[in-house]
Amino acid sequence: MKAIDVENLSRRFGKIEAVKEISFAIEEGEIFGFLGPNGAGKTTTINMLCTLLRPGGGSARVNGFDIVRQRSDVRRSIGLVFQQSTLDEQLSAEQNLRFHGYAYGVPAALREQRIHDLLTMVELYDRRQHKVRTFSGGMKRRLEIARGLLHLPRVLFLDEPTLGLDPQTRKHIWDYLHDLRQRENLTIFLTTHYMDEAENCGRIAVIDHGRIVAMDTPDGLKNAVGGDLVTFSTADAQAAAQFVREQYHVEPQIQDGQVRFHVTSGETFLPDFVREFPQRLLSVGLRRPTLEDVFLSLTGHEIRDSELDAKDLMRQHMQRWQR
Amino acid sequence: MTEIWRGVWVVAYREILRFVGDRARFLSSFAMPLLFLIIFGAGFTRTIGALAQGVNYIQFMYPGIIAMTVLTSSLFAGMSVVADREFGFLKEILVAPIGRTGIVLGKAAGGSLVALIQALVMLVLAPILGVKLTPTLVLSLIPVVIILSLGLSSLGVLIASFMQSQQGFQLFVQILIFPLIFLAGVFFPVNNVPAWMEIISKVNPLTYGVDAIRQIFLGSAHGLGVTVFGHVMTVPSEMALVGVLGAFLLLGAVIVFNRQE
Numbered sequence: 001m002k003a004i005d006v007e008n009l010s011r012r013f014g015k016i017e018a019v020k021e022i023s024f025a026i027e028e029g030e031i032f033g034f035l036g037p038n039g040a041g042k043t044t045t046i047n048m049l050c051t052l053l054r055p056g057g058g059s060a061r062v063n064g065f066d067i068v069r070q071r072s073d074v075r076r077s078i079g080l081v082f083q084q085s086t087l088d089e090q091l092s093a094e095q096n097l098r099f100h101g102y103a104y105g106v107p108a109a110l111r112e113q114r115i116h117d118l119l120t121m122v123e124l125y126d127r128r129q130h131k132v133r134t135f136s137g138g139m140k141r142r143l144e145i146a147r148g149l150l151h152l153p154r155v156l157f158l159d160e161p162t163l164g165l166d167p168q169t170r171k172h173i174w175d176y177l178h179d180l181r182q183r184e185n186l187t188i189f190l191t192t193h194y195m196d197e198a199e200n201c202g203r204i205a206v207i208d209h210g211r212i213v214a215m216d217t218p219d220g221l222k223n224a225v226g227g228d229l230v231t232f233s234t235a236d237a238q239a240a241a242q243f244v245r246e247q248y249h250v251e252p253q254i255q256d257g258q259v260r261f262h263v264t265s266g267e268t269f270l271p272d273f274v275r276e277f278p279q280r281l282l283s284v285g286l287r288r289p290t291l292e293d294v295f296l297s298l299t300g301h302e303i304r305d306s307e308l309d310a311k312d313l314m315r316q317h318m319q320r321w322q323r
Numbered sequence: 324m325t326e327i328w329r330g331v332w333v334v335a336y337r338e339i340l341r342f343v344g345d346r347a348r349f350l351s352s353f354a355m356p357l358l359f360l361i362i363f364g365a366g367f368t369r370t371i372g373a374l375a376q377g378v379n380y381i382q383f384m385y386p387g388i389i390a391m392t393v394l395t396s397s398l399f400a401g402m403s404v405v406a407d408r409e410f411g412f413l414k415e416i417l418v419a420p421i422g423r424t425g426i427v428l429g430k431a432a433g434g435s436l437v438a439l440i441q442a443l444v445m446l447v448l449a450p451i452l453g454v455k456l457t458p459t460l461v462l463s464l465i466p467v468v469i470i471l472s473l474g475l476s477s478l479g480v481l482i483a484s485f486m487q488s489q490q491g492f493q494l495f496v497q498i499l500i501f502p503l504i505f506l507a508g509v510f511f512p513v514n515n516v517p518a519w520m521e522i523i524s525k526v527n528p529l530t531y532g533v534d535a536i537r538q539i540f541l542g543s544a545h546g547l548g549v550t551v552f553g554h555v556m557t558v559p560s561e562m563a564l565v566g567v568l569g570a571f572l573l574l575g576a577v578i579v580f581n582r583q584e
Contacts, residue, residue, distance in 0.1 A: 050418055051418070052414070052417065052418055072326065072420045072422075075418060075419065075420040076420050080418055082411070082414055084411045085410075085411055086411040086412055086413075086414045086415040087411075087412065087415075088337070088341070088410075088412050088415075089410065090341055090344060090345065091337075091340060091341070091344070095340060099333065099336075099337055100415070100419075102329070102332075102333040102336065103329070103330070103333045103416070103419035103420075103421055104419060104420060105329055105420070
């Protein structure tokens with residue numbers, strides 16, 4: 001049985017088609033990432049899969065349960081960590097977890113055991129009786145991950161799990177997630193617009209404007225771009241691009257005055273290139289393609305690492321005021 | 324069905340937990356009732372004298388102030404829905420396998436329990452005001468407060484379903500609360516006022532809640548009770564009226580909350 005099986009799922013808001021007939025399947029124990037810019041349809045897809053939003057068309061099964069007809073079964077079998085904190089900041093860490101245990105009907109003995117184990121795992125056991133409002137952003141996110149796992153879900157949904165966290169905390173959280181997947185054979189479905197975060201996934205679906213434009217392992221996606229990336233700059237970029245086109249039969253791109261193109265086995269290519277290039281080279285670079293390059297070549301635009309939109313900023317502002 | 328019940332108790336449990344954990348809210352919720360009791364009591368008791376045999380003004384007003392505490396505290400149940408929405412916790416509740424109906428019933432039940440606790444705390448003042456408390460009085464007060472506060476909590480949740488911000492909710496409830504309180508016979512008997520005011524007061528459902536609580540404290544023999552078309556209202560009939568209205572409000576809240584995405 002697939003952990004998640006999606007067929008032609010779509011959803012529109014008014015005139016905007018947020019998700020357009022997407023299909024994919026996720027195996028049990030897989031870490032699967034949805035990579036795309038803000039507004040690409042990632043959160044809408046998650047909300048449909050976790051039964052918060054009714055799909056406009058198509059169907060999906062999570063752990064074998066239909067997301068429309070078996071909503072309670074779906075809910076019981078999944079854990080969720082949202083983009084924005086959904087903790088009760090007036091309650092302690094332990095009280096938040098206990099509330100969750102009650103709400104999901106976890107038997108008392110198992111509940112207390114899980115609370116102990118999970119709080120220990122995310123290194124918050126010592127602070128279990130502290131109110132959540134005294135926690136840092138990273139601690140809150142760890143607590144939310146612990147809470148999402150309390151009722152032994154088989155799939156964990158993470159919507160931008162490390163948004164707004166510092167690199168160290170992000171690495172820390174990923175260590176937990178890898179550990180968890182091994183220990184509990186957990187399937188993890190996450191959305192992100194961070195390229196380096198997507199590297200943690202077994203497979204990635206690149207999503208743009210509500211459509212899946214590519215789906216493969218991170219390495220597979222990078223290879224599909226066409227090998228290593230050569231970048232160089234010179235006085236006349238247009239003429240240089242023309243030379244590359246004729247000499248090596250590849251289509252170069254010009255970005256910020258730099259000429260970029262992909263070649264296989266760049267290490268052996270580069271010495272020849274430097275010798276053969278007729279003009280004076282100002283700089284030459286060679287690197288393995290990143291997912292950023294993958295996204296650029298698939299969609300023709302860069303993933304906009306856009307800041308939180310205005311509404312989110314407003315909400316954060318209000319929360320600060322009221323605390 | 325088990326999901327709904329689990330929802331009711333888990334949501335109500337959290338309301339109580341938050342109430343107990345927030346000392347500032349607990350203390351401030353007594354500020355207004357105490358202010359009214361002290362200022363109006365001190366200001367009017369001597370001027371007005373006895374309203375009936377053995378009932379001075381402050382003893383008349385005191386049961387009304389208890390009803391007022393119940394009103395403000397119950398409407399707070401709605402405030403917590405808006406706050407949960409604003410701070411994101413509502414999402415945690417919405418995705419739990421407990422169903423929307425359970426959430427609404429739990430919010431109403433939680434608000435009602437908090438209101439009951441506050442009403443009982445208000446009883447501490449009784450000896451100071453020269454009001455005699457008996458076990459029977461307290462026991463008959465409890466169901467009346469529960470029926471009244473369930474209806475009012477439902478109203479709070481219903482209002483909250485249409486509100487996006489706490490400020491908006493607060494403003495709306497402020498506007499609603501004052502006419503409700505002033506025209507419910509908290510501060511003066513509604514039988515002896517100009518006709519227009521009498522009509523409004525007798526349409527105001529809170530009037531019957533106030534009167535029921537007052538009858539429990541003062542008995543019904545003082546001629547201060549509310550009459551409708553010449554009939555003196557009894558506590559059971561008043562509770563039936565408040566209860567039916569409350570049931571409609573609760574149903575309304577459940578329907579509206581279920582319909583929202």
